[in-house]
Amino acid sequence: MLKKRKNEGSTTVLGVHLCSCIRRLTSRFASSPFSRIETAPATALRNPRLKIEALQNHVNAETENVFDDTFWENLTVVVNALDNVNARLYGDQRCLYFQKPLLESGTLGAKCNTQMVIPHLTENYSASRDPPEKQAPMCTVHSFPHNIHHCLTWARSEFEGLVEKTPAEVNAYLSNPVDYTNAMIKAGEAQSRDTLERVLECLEKEKCETFQDCITWFEDYFADRVKQLIFTFPEEASTSTGAPFWSAPKRFPHPLQFSTADPSHLHFPREDVKIETDGKAITLSTASVDDAVVINELIRKLEQCRHKAPPGYRMNPIQFEKDDDTNYHMDLIAGLANMRARNYSIPEVDKLKAKFIAGRIIPDMSWTVWDRWILKDNPTLRELLRWLKNKGLDAYSISHGSCLLYNSMFPRHKDRMDRKMVDLVREVAKAELPPYRHHFDVVAACEDDEGNDVDIPPVSIYFS
Amino acid sequence: MNGEELTEQETALYDRQIRVWGADAQRKLSKSHILVYGMKGTIAEFCKNIVLAGVGSLTLVDDRDVSEEALSANFLIPPDESVCRGKTLAELCCDSLREFNPMVRVSVEKGDLASLGAEFFDKFDVVVISCCSLATKKLINEKCRKLSKRVSFYTVDCRDCCGEIFVDLQKYNYAKKKTDGTTECELQYPSFQEAISVPWKSLPPKASKLYFAMRVIERFEEAEKRKPREISIEDLPAVLKLKKELCEEQSLNESHIPDTLLERLVMGAKEFPPVCAIIGGTLGQEVIKAISSKGDPLKNFFFFDATDGKGMIEDISNLNLLS
Numbered sequence: 001m002l003k004k005r006k007n008e009g010s011t012t013v014l015g016v017h018l019c020s021c022i023r024r025l026t027s028r029f030a031s032s033p034f035s036r037i038e039t040a041p042a043t044a045l046r047n048p049r050l051k052i053e054a055l056q057n058h059v060n061a062e063t064e065n066v067f068d069d070t071f072w073e074n075l076t077v078v079v080n081a082l083d084n085v086n087a088r089l090y091g092d093q094r095c096l097y098f099q100k101p102l103l104e105s106g107t108l109g110a111k112c113n114t115q116m117v118i119p120h121l122t123e124n125y126s127a128s129r130d131p132p133e134k135q136a137p138m139c140t141v142h143s144f145p146h147n148i149h150h151c152l153t154w155a156r157s158e159f160e161g162l163v164e165k166t167p168a169e170v171n172a173y174l175s176n177p178v179d180y181t182n183a184m185i186k187a188g189e190a191q192s193r194d195t196l197e198r199v200l201e202c203l204e205k206e207k208c209e210t211f212q213d214c215i216t217w218f219e220d221y222f223a224d225r226v227k228q229l230i231f232t233f234p235e236e237a238s239t240s241t242g243a244p245f246w247s248a249p250k251r252f253p254h255p256l257q258f259s260t261a262d263p264s265h266l267h268f269p270r271e272d273v274k275i276e277t278d279g280k281a282i283t284l285s286t287a288s289v290d291d292a293v294v295i296n297e298l299i300r301k302l303e304q305c306r307h308k309a310p311p312g313y314r315m316n317p318i319q320f321e322k323d324d325d326t327n328y329h330m331d332l333i334a335g336l337a338n339m340r341a342r343n344y345s346i347p348e349v350d351k352l353k354a355k356f357i358a359g360r361i362i363p364d365m366s367w368t369v370w371d372r373w374i375l376k377d378n379p380t381l382r383e384l385l386r387w388l389k390n391k392g393l394d395a396y397s398i399s400h401g402s403c404l405l406y407n408s409m410f411p412r413h414k415d416r417m418d419r420k421m422v423d424l425v426r427e428v429a430k431a432e433l434p435p436y437r438h439h440f441d442v443v444a445a446c447e448d449d450e451g452n453d454v455d456i457p458p459v460s461i462y463f464s
Numbered sequence: 465m466n467g468e469e470l471t472e473q474e475t476a477l478y479d480r481q482i483r484v485w486g487a488d489a490q491r492k493l494s495k496s497h498i499l500v501y502g503m504k505g506t507i508a509e510f511c512k513n514i515v516l517a518g519v520g521s522l523t524l525v526d527d528r529d530v531s532e533e534a535l536s537a538n539f540l541i542p543p544d545e546s547v548c549r550g551k552t553l554a555e556l557c558c559d560s561l562r563e564f565n566p567m568v569r570v571s572v573e574k575g576d577l578a579s580l581g582a583e584f585f586d587k588f589d590v591v592v593i594s595c596c597s598l599a600t601k602k603l604i605n606e607k608c609r610k611l612s613k614r615v616s617f618y619t620v621d622c623r624d625c626c627g628e629i630f631v632d633l634q635k636y637n638y639a640k641k642k643t644d645g646t647t648e649c650e651l652q653y654p655s656f657q658e659a660i661s662v663p664w665k666s667l668p669p670k671a672s673k674l675y676f677a678m679r680v681i682e683r684f685e686e687a688e689k690r691k692p693r694e695i696s697i698e699d700l701p702a703v704l705k706l707k708k709e710l711c712e713e714q715s716l717n718e719s720h721i722p723d724t725l726l727e728r729l730v731m732g733a734k735e736f737p738p739v740c741a742i743i744g745g746t747l748g749q750e751v752i753k754a755i756s757s758k759g760d761p762l763k764n765f766f767f768f769d770a771t772d773g774k775g776m777i778e779d780i781s782n783l784n785l786l787s
Contacts, residue, residue, distance in 0.1 A: 109483075109484045352482065352483060352487065355483065
């Protein structure tokens with residue numbers, strides 16, 4: 001951010017990240033990013049009457065003791081060269097409050113834009129929001145990718161889950177086990193159960209220390225999971241209408257055989273990234289019991305782990321930093337994405353391209369808590385499908401937990417159409433629904449009218 | 465810069481832009497040789513942009529001494545008089561540009577550009593000229609066109625808060641990006657002489673007024689044997705008279721060349737730094753596209769006027785008329 005002060009003919013330059021050309025213009029190839037702010041005064045030499053003050057503080061709600069009323073009131077105009085929307089929104093609010101003109105700007109690759117925000121004349125920056133960038137639907141990313149973006153989105157999500165979110169959850173648990181577990185019990189949903197399972201897995205399993213562990217991990221991702229998927233949906237599988245299941249844009253995957261002869265198989269980092277192996281990948285658990293019971297069991301196991309761990313034990317969550325070439329983050333993500341691409345015969349990309357694409361992806365996967373949709377009055381399967389159809393959604397698959405209740409490609413599932421959903425959940429999914437429970441959740445995989453996958457929230461079905 | 469691959473140092477330094485235009489384009493940039501004439505504000509911006517981008521070499525030609533006017537828009541000239549004494553514009557700019565990127569070979573060529581021969585121009589892939597008379601523009605353009613290899617030629621001029629870029633890529637082949645891949649594309653550019661010979665009345669009704677206005681000023685300076693920009697408010701009545709004559713000659717309605725616009729251009733011999741940045745940026749972008757053969761090149765005139773903030777591309781070519 002550059003801010004011009006009134007009456008003094010001076011400019012205040014703020015922030016750590018200067019845009020690329022200013023960086024090179026003022027840094028004279030200084031290697032530390034901080035020194036770029038300090039060399040900003042060098043530009044004043046070109047115009048001796050211009051006074052430049054360079055500050056390294058971030059501009060946000062926490063630095064209002066530095067950037068106080070006097071600071072803002074003394075400004076004539078604000079010029080932005082920021083790299084994220086949040087900072088822009090904050091700056092915009094301040095300019096609005098203090099009635100200062102704002103010249104907003106942004107670049108992305110070869111594209112750029114500017115926006116003039118003038119008090120009493122134009123709308124302010126926050127008045128309009130860009131529509132969210134179209135995210136690939138979850139089942140496309142999880143099971144049916146057809147381009148490298150899907151593979152990179154998946155890789156990014158896996159990275160965050162493995163090395164950032166789960167360790168952070170572990171730390172939250174270890175720091176305050178009573179509050180954490182109480183919150184989980186209270187929520188009592190599949191989401192909580194899922195989170196607890198990952199936390200337990202993280203604490204219980206060994207670190208990925210040997211090369212053999214890495215190979216096991218590789219095989220889990222790129223061989224075992226693929227084998228499971230193609231076992232459920234073989235190559236010649238067809239939908240209930242007789243059309244091939246694996247028709248475009250779905251691509252039929254192949255498991256990868258780990259080979260030391262293939263250099264790309266060896267590109268997985270070791271000591272500096274904590275990687276957990278998932279020993280039980282092959283068999284899908286079909287038993288799906290009441291979440292509350294499982295949650296209690298998980299908590300009991302967690303307690304055991306916690307007492308076994310040394311006091312004050314904490315994990316080190318790692319935040320994705322794509323620009324540090326020494327941290328192997330991009331290597332891991334590019335490696336994951338390319339191996340997945342290889343599974344699905346999708347053209348792979350080099351690390352540079354992966355860096356550009358991955359930097360733009362904001363993973364929005366199973367870690368976010370979504371809204372629920374609610375359907376009451378003890379519906380049948382047919383009624384559920386019709387209810388979704390009325391929303392313009394063609395549901396081809398319904399599951400409860402990891403158990404499939406209905407899939408349009410299995411002719412025998414047609415017999416289930418007039419069964420009550422609650423009965424299917426009890427009989428097929430073997431779920432135990434205690435007397436105090438009035439609802440259960442299902443996940444529906446849907447397509448729109450054009451056959452594109454559409455993500456929807458879980459559907460809560462009330463049966464009493 | 466030796467050999468085919470980018471060095472590790474280049475890859476690290478140019479990391480951000482390689483993500484935009486790719487390593488292949490960067491390689492081509494690092495092998496390119498640019499000639500620049502007329503070290504004013506816009507050219508200073510252009511030079512800064514291509515030096516930071518990492519071209520192979522940049523040769524500057526401008527034997528003029530530093531003047532008050534030069535200081536107003538050329539940020540490459542140090543404000544310290546003791547530093548400037550005895551050095552030409554090109555020499556001072558060369559010193560500054562070398563500091564921006566030691567990996568680019570920046571040098572000075574002394575002498576009159578118009579008198580330099582084919583073997584000199586043959587060393588370059590791109591020639592950019594500014595502050596040139598009509599005659600010089602035509603002459604340098606022809607020298608470039610006569611070479612056996614294809615040289616990209618550009619003129620650029622900024623007056624008041626307006627700017628004009630002219631592009632001549634001769635016969636230019638490149639891969640045009642489409643939604644489902646790329647297709648080989650060929651563009652045929654007219655020479656500067658051919659372009660300005662296109663009858664005015666055959667141009668579209670909404671054609672940029674700045675195009676016509678610049679041609680009037682150009683013709684005036686040539687007829688009066690003035691150096692480029694050697695024009696002031698006293699000349700305005702004569703300029704307006706010339707405009708009338710040219711419009712009659714070309715059967716063009718005079719409303720296409722507002723008097724107010726001509727007045728601004730006559731009075732505004734000095735450059736306006738923000739416009740220099742915009743024009744210098746656009747020109748830098750065009751040269752990078754031409755060197756890397758990536759991206760649709762501008763064909764063949766670009767106009768900008770800060771009073772309305774509009775940038776306009778005009779395709780003015782006798783070749784359009786023939787088809």
